[in-house]
Amino acid sequence: MDYMLKPEDFVGVTFWIISVSMVASTAFFFLEANSVSKQWATSVRVAGLVTLIAAVHYYYMRDVWVSTGESPTVYRYIDWLLTVPLQMIEFYLILAAVGAATAGIFWRLLIGTIIMLVGGFMGEAGYINATVGFIVGMAGWIYILYEVFAGEAAQASASSNSEGMKSAFNALKWIVSIGWSIYPIGYFLGYLGGGADPETLNWVYNLADYINKIAFGVIIWAAAKADSAKA
Ligand SMILES: *C/C=C(C)/C=C/C=C(C)/C=C/C1=C(C)CCCC1(C)C
DSSP states (O other), X not given: OTTSOOTTOHHHHHHHHHHHHHHHHHHHHHHHGGGSOHHHHHHHHHHHHHHHHHHHHHHHHHHHHHHXXXXXXXXXXHHHHHHHHHHHHHHHHHHHHTTOOXXXXXXXXXXXXXXXXXXXXXXXXXXXXXXXXXXXXXXXXXXXXXXXXXXXHHHHHHTOOOHHHHHHHHHHHHIIIIITTHHHHHHIIIIITTSOOHHHHHHXXXXXXXXXXXXXXXHHHHHHXXXXXXX
């Protein structure tokens, strides 16, 4: 039967591992949200929502891949369209937890996310030229990076005196820059390095999701734990 995972399907194996890891992470974050202080509980639950949404999509994406060997582009972008804004909201929430958030920070992070994802999707789905989609996507990402490294969000974090919040904010900054850089690398290798290469594209995206959804949540959970222990 075509539908079965074959041992030589390396990309398929990564889809299976991540599907199950996302479910386990979801259980972990939801349970742990009960043992951190109140102002951190929402952040930890949102981390659980991110892995929950991803878990559902990974089961579908895995089926597409294992049965057709094609990139599950639509499912992937629906997942990102839900989970990436939630992760941007995390920045806002950890600032809000210490009273340093503003509406402008929220909107700019959201707008940057939408530009990045719409550009990438149009390029991958073939609505626009793959290079143009890449450039638009990069512009959205750079806008987000500016906000968290030098913009109002960065300033709000720097002027706060909560050590727990600051360490979480700094860790998230590195996720959004170094961790997220895996995605444009995947896009580049998949579409711009001469012809479409779904194998490389998908294992690189899968690795990126593993780091940027699960490790992202663990960072928030660790900061929440450390800060709650002090209170
Ligand atoms: C859980 C999913 C996450 C964190 C997805 C993040 C996706 C990106 C950072 C995608 C970025 C892209 C570019 C910066 C340019 C090329 C197109 C994209 C969409 C792959």
